Amino acid sequence: MKRVQFNRPLLPFLLILPQMAVIVIFFYWPSAQAIQSSFYIEDPFGFGATFVGLSNYHDILTSAEYLKIVNFTVIFTLLVTVLSLSIGLLLAVKADKVIRGSSAYKTLLISVYAVAPPVAGLIGVMFFDQHIGPFVKLAAWFGWEMRVGIDYWDTAITMITISVWKQIPYNFIFFLSGLQGISRSVVEAAAIDCRSPIRRFWTVILPLLSPTAFFLLIINMTYALFDTFGIIDTTVKDKAANNPITLVYKVYMDGFRGNDIGGSSAQSVILMLVVFVLTVFQFRFIERRVHYN
Amino acid sequence: MKQVTLTNVSKTYPNGVTAVRPTSFEIEKGEFLVLVGPSGCGKSTILRMIAGLEAITEGDLEIAGKRVNDVEPAERDIAMVFQNYALYPHMTVFNNMAYGLRNRGTSKAEIDKAVRDAATMLNLGEFLDRKPSQLSGGQRQRVAMGRAIVRNPALFLFDEPLSNLDAKLRGQMRIEIRALQRRLGVTSVYVTHDQVEAMTMADRIVVLNAGRIEQIGTPSEIYHQPQSTFVASFMGAPPMNLIDADYKGNGRVYLKGGLDMPAPVETGRAGSVKIGVRPENAKMLATETQGALPFAINHVEELGAIRLFHGTVGGQPFTVHTSHEHAIPEGTAWLDLEKSPVLMFDGATGARL
Ligand SMILES: Nc1ncnc2c1ncn2[C@@H]1O[C@H](COP(=O)(O)OP(=O)(O)OP(=O)(O)O)[C@@H](O)[C@H]1O
Ligand SMILES: [Mg+2]
Numbered sequence: 001m002k003r004v005q006f007n008r009p010l011l012p013f014l015l016i017l018p019q020m021a022v023i024v025i026f027f028y029w030p031s032a033q034a035i036q037s038s039f040y041i042e043d044p045f046g047f048g049a050t051f052v053g054l055s056n057y058h059d060i061l062t063s064a065e066y067l068k069i070v071n072f073t074v075i076f077t078l079l080v081t082v083l084s085l086s087i088g089l090l091l092a093v094k095a096d097k098v099i100r101g102s103s104a105y106k107t108l109l110i111s112v113y114a115v116a117p118p119v120a121g122l123i124g125v126m127f128f129d130q131h132i133g134p135f136v137k138l139a140a141w142f143g144w145e146m147r148v149g150i151d152y153w154d155t156a157i158t159m160i161t162i163s164v165w166k167q168i169p170y171n172f173i174f175f176l177s178g179l180q181g182i183s184r185s186v187v188e189a190a191a192i193d194c195r196s197p198i199r200r201f202w203t204v205i206l207p208l209l210s211p212t213a214f215f216l217l218i219i220n221m222t223y224a225l226f227d228t229f230g231i232i233d234t235t236v237k238d239k240a241a242n243n244p245i246t247l248v249y250k251v252y253m254d255g256f257r258g259n260d261i262g263g264s265s266a267q268s269v270i271l272m273l274v275v276f277v278l279t280v281f282q283f284r285f286i287e288r289r290v291h292y293n
Numbered sequence: 294m295k296q297v298t299l300t301n302v303s304k305t306y307p308n309g310v311t312a313v314r315p316t317s318f319e320i321e322k323g324e325f326l327v328l329v330g331p332s333g334c335g336k337s338t339i340l341r342m343i344a345g346l347e348a349i350t351e352g353d354l355e356i357a358g359k360r361v362n363d364v365e366p367a368e369r370d371i372a373m374v375f376q377n378y379a380l381y382p383h384m385t386v387f388n389n390m391a392y393g394l395r396n397r398g399t400s401k402a403e404i405d406k407a408v409r410d411a412a413t414m415l416n417l418g419e420f421l422d423r424k425p426s427q428l429s430g431g432q433r434q435r436v437a438m439g440r441a442i443v444r445n446p447a448l449f450l451f452d453e454p455l456s457n458l459d460a461k462l463r464g465q466m467r468i469e470i471r472a473l474q475r476r477l478g479v480t481s482v483y484v485t486h487d488q489v490e491a492m493t494m495a496d497r498i499v500v501l502n503a504g505r506i507e508q509i510g511t512p513s514e515i516y517h518q519p520q521s522t523f524v525a526s527f528m529g530a531p532p533m534n535l536i537d538a539d540y541k542g543n544g545r546v547y548l549k550g551g552l553d554m555p556a557p558v559e560t561g562r563a564g565s566v567k568i569g570v571r572p573e574n575a576k577m578l579a580t581e582t583q584g585a586l587p588f589a590i591n592h593v594e595e596l597g598a599i600r601l602f603h604g605t606v607g608g609q610p611f612t613v614h615t616s617h618e619h620a621i622p623e624g625t626a627w628l629d630l631e632k633s634p635v636l637m638f639d640g641a642t643g644a645r646l
């Protein structure tokens with residue numbers, strides 16, 4: 001690494017100013033605003049606000065509806081993360097076997113998958129369309145009357161499937177390049193040392209893949225918690241009524257549809273805390289088991 | 294007893310490259326066999342077919358009397374030391390060595406004993422808790438050796454295990470590996486492109502060229518009785534001098550520049566030949582004697598214990614190796630080849646005559 005000596009102490013600060021500005025304007029400032037308004041009840045028409053202390057938090061944490069949504073969010077996040085990670089990994093392992101050594105093949109495969117996610121998301125939504133969706137028709141053919149947007153679990157399954165479907169290509173690419181990064185002779189040494197391919201996978205491949213897996217775990221949890229907003233919105237079609245929704249969607253519903261700025265802010269503060277705790281937990285307890293080369 | 298038998302084993306890669314043409318040889322129990330040859334001649338491919346890491350296209354491979362063409366690498370009772378050591382980066386030195394035993398259901402106490410014994414043998418005792426990234430190249434090499442010996446396999450396979458070490462360490466490890474192998478008595482196949490390693494370590498050497506065996510023999514046979522110009526020039530540094538000549542069937546060979554000398558062998562057929570003389574076998578004289586060939590010296594290399602004289606005989610390059618005490622002649626010297634071991638090869642095919 002090259003060390004640069006600045007004669008004027010101001011210059012380095014000037015150089016990181018744009019980056020700092022972005023972080024402050026788009027992260028710290030809104031966060032501070034959210035924390036502030038979580039202690040107020042705002043007039044729906046924007047004519048002033050009343051300080052109510054922790055009452056917004058109290059209301060939320062004692063609401064049966066909110067706890068139900070917390071429950072669903074946990075199930076949703078776990079399922080989406082576990083399924084998209086494991087399916088992505090499985091496909092990557094299969095692909096890795098085929099393309100070992102052939103770099104042209106790899107580039108082709110990766111570029112196909114790199115453009116896929118947005119398209120996959122769209123296709124996923126279409127698959128489950130109540131009127132033209134082939135998946136809904138297929139379910140009906142097996143005698144399962146899917147009522148997406150009306151039946152709670154039908155909707156939940158649809159949301160989870162589309163979310164997983166959309167995330168698989170992303171996980172696939174990262175896992176595949178992770179696998180390709182594992183030294184071929186280490187894999188061969190393991191083949192000599194251990195007869196069972198499954199055992200080899202758990203004892204050699206997966207540990208060597210752990211930096212990738214850890215990174216993807218965080219990305220996928222964040223994805224399931226936040227980035228699935230669009231999928232949920234499309235699936236429930238704005239009518240949250242009896243449908244399963246996640247915490248983020250609830251923030252949006254209360255804040256923008258219900259005009260309950262105070263309650264909505266308190267919810268996002270809670271969400272922020274949850275993500276903070278999760279991240280700390282992951283770095284403290286899971287990352288310790290990650291092997292970096 | 295034959296520990297390993299290859300019968301017409303060949304390898305064609307899926308991309309159509311034929312890396313190994315039908316090849317047959319046998320390895321005795323306890324023998325140290327070295328596969329040597331230039332880059333791309335198929336050494337690693339043969340070794341990897343024995344290991345089971347590469348499928349055998351045609352032919353039969355037997356280990357300990359059992360055909361193993363379709364047996365998984367883990368079940369062939371072999372251990373391999375890779376060029377880049379291929380240690381498991383996430384495991385400690387202890388676990389690297391213990392891994393293969395654990396997967397075979399060896400008891401904890403036995404594993405502990407085997408690993409500690411190997412570690413003592415290889416001076417790795419103090420590193421057992423370290424990860425491979427915290428070791429030097431030479432120490433990693435030892436761990437790779439340790440991983441192979443704790444398993445007590447029927448066969449050791451080495452693929453250029455020393456090529457990533459510096460010259461001094463390489464010389465030292467060469468001796469250690471061979472001593473260890475003698476002590477353990479495990480049959481070994483060792484791949485290298487370094488002819489010094491091949492000469493010093495092997496019980497027998499297999500010289501390969503472009504996917505074919507050129508010659509199999511003890512280091513001494515390979516060195517003194519090469520069966521082709523390829524083997525003659527591949528083994529030995531500097532290589533054997535090979536000079537073009539004509540054999541007319543009258544007991545003499547005729548070199549360029551109007552020179553001639555007695556033919557080392559008599560063959561039925563006249564034609565162009567190559568005369569082979571090891572640099573250390575050419576006797577250099579300061580004055581002309583009966584039957585000596587003129588040697589125009591144009592460069593002298595001082596190598597401490599020895600001196601190399603580079604020059605020409607009848608216009609063709611020739612090198613003479615002498616002790617450092619040998620005087621440096623002025624201008625032209627004379628080579629007396631009449632009493633030296635001289636070989637003759639077919640000029641077209643390179644085969645020994
Ligand atoms: N996986 C492969 N697919 C196609 N061709 C291969 C493959 N591996 C090796 N080859 C080819 O087979 C030939 C022999 O290769 P091999 O690795 O056995 O050579 P080598 O004698 O070990 O050489 P080196 O001293 O460079 O290691 C080479 O021409 C090489 O290009
Ligand atoms: Mg090789």
